[in-house]
Amino acid sequence: MSIPRTIALFSSSRRHGNTGALIDCVAGQLGIEVVDLGAARISVYDYEHRNRDDDFEPLMQRALACDQLIFASPVYWYAPSPAMKIFLDRISDFLDLPDLLADGRRLRGKQAYVVCTSIEAEASAHFIGAFVDTFNYLGMHYGGVLHADCRDGYVATRHAAEAVAFAKRLQGAGGARVNGQDNGVDMSRYELAQLNVGVIKGPMDSPVMADFAANLERINELAERSSGFVWRLQTEDGDATAIRPFGNANMLVNMSVWKDVESLSRYVYNSEHVQIMRRRREWFERMDEAFLVLWWVPEGHRPGVEEALARLQWLRANGPGPEAFTFRTAPLPPDALPGTPELNLGNECPAT
Numbered sequence: 306m307s308i309p310r311t312i313a314l315f316s317s318s319r320r321h322g323n324t325g326a327l328i329d330c331v332a333g334q335l336g337i338e339v340v341d342l343g344a345a346r347i348s349v350y351d352y353e354h355r356n357r358d359d360d361f362e363p364l365m366q367r368a369l370a371c372d373q374l375i376f377a378s379p380v381y382w383y384a385p386s387p388a389m390k391i392f393l394d395r396i397s398d399f400l401d402l403p404d405l406l407a408d409g410r411r412l413r414g415k416q417a418y419v420v421c422t423s424i425e426a427e428a429s430a431h432f433i434g435a436f437v438d439t440f441n442y443l444g445m446h447y448g449g450v451l452h453a454d455c456r457d458g459y460v461a462t463r464h465a466a467e468a469v470a471f472a473k474r475l476q477g478a479g480g481a482r483v484n485g486q487d488n489g490v491d492m493s494r495y496e497l498a499q500l501n502v503g504v505i506k507g508p509m510d511s512p513v514m515a516d517f518a519a520n521l522e523r524i525n526e527l528a529e530r531s532s533g534f535v536w537r538l539q540t541e542d543g544d545a546t547a548i549r550p551f552g553n554a555n556m557l558v559n560m561s562v563w564k565d566v567e568s569l570s571r572y573v574y575n576s577e578h579v580q581i582m583r584r585r586r587e588w589f590e591r592m593d594e595a596f597l598v599l600w601w602v603p604e605g606h607r608p609g610v611e612e613a614l615a616r617l618q619w620l621r622a623n624g625p626g627p628e629a630f631t632f633r634t635a636p637l638p639p640d641a642l643p644g645t646p647e648l649n650l651g652n653e654c655p656a657t
């Protein structure tokens with residue numbers, strides 16, 4: 306499998322701060338260049354385009370030669386750093402200028418990612434939204450975010466594992482090694498699938514469900530912005546509320562795939578999702594049987610509802626085991642064989 310050509314466009318007020326360390330780790334793993342936008346000569350957007358001789362156009366041409374673009378910035382006042390904002394503004398040149406328009410259209414279909422740091426558990430929705438709305442406008446596909454909570458600074462032992470997992474995702478489902486090298490990091494080729502079911506206390510459009518329905522999109526978006534999120538089940542409505550399993554008209558499913566147990570657990574128990582989870586009795590009937598099941602799936606596999614329900618039935622019938630488990634009983638992924646060395650993260654990124 307060929308590795309997608311990838312470029313990292315980075316901007317921070319300090320090259321070797323938190324965001325610099327995080328993107329260097331990702332880039333080291335991918336064997337790609339980090340372009341420091343702040344060090345390039347790129348002036349602010351000019352309606353008269355009197356700045357066409359600066360570094361922007363050649364840099365954009367380099368980005369256009371790639372399949373994947375990573376935009377790396379700290380969160381500064383809920384927004385991207387200034388040089389990143391200028392870069393995004395200048396993309397307008399490729400929409401305004403007739404001789405650049407054809408190149409501008411080449412952005413369509415490219416994968417775009419965000420790498421960011423802040424001092425909160427999750428990246429600000431406004432910050433992510435600015436990128437995602439821009440990607441959508443340009444016809445690029447948003448591939449996800451790697452966010453590091455740096456309230457204690459950049460802590461390699463915490464953040465590098467996530468950076469390595471993120472880089473591996475960008476390398477493609479095959480998880481090929483860059484430059485033919487084994488970097489000594491043995492990451493799992495399995496991802497964590499999750500299903501939970503619940504019996505609602507009334508139709509989705511009834512008053513009793515109103516608050517749940519009103520929060521659903523926000524909570525789903527929060528999941529998508531969370532580090533380690535891979536996929537979620539949804540119909541064309543953007544959620545899974547139209548799917549009613551077990552022939553029960555009142556039963557809802559929620560299903561997703563995550564990089565590992567830690568990332569799902571962080572989202573479930575350590576994000577704004579908690580406030581919604583605490584209110585579940587307002588909207589869902591009490592269930593005496595297990596309503597949540599986790600299981601490992603090969604990287605890239607997207608489980609169907611039947612497969613997921615079979616796992617839940619298995620858990621209900623047999624209790625937790627390698628086939629179906631809960632947070633508390635989660636085993637290591639199937640390729641974490643006994644004797645596999647633990648990921649050893651010292652002070653440096655293992656990829657560099």
Ligand SMILES: Cc1cc2nc3c(=O)[nH]c(=O)nc-3n(C[C@H](O)[C@H](O)[C@H](O)COP(=O)(O)O)c2cc1C
Nearest residue numbers: 317322323324379380381382383422423424425455
């Ligand atoms: C000017 C400025 C504004 C910031 N605004 C926010 C913010 O809105 N939300 C947040 O969580 N952190 C904010 N922070 C904290 C940074 O996002 C965080 O420390 C980040 O890791 C810094 O990355 P850097 O070392 O690349 O600059 C701000 C920091 C600065 C210097």
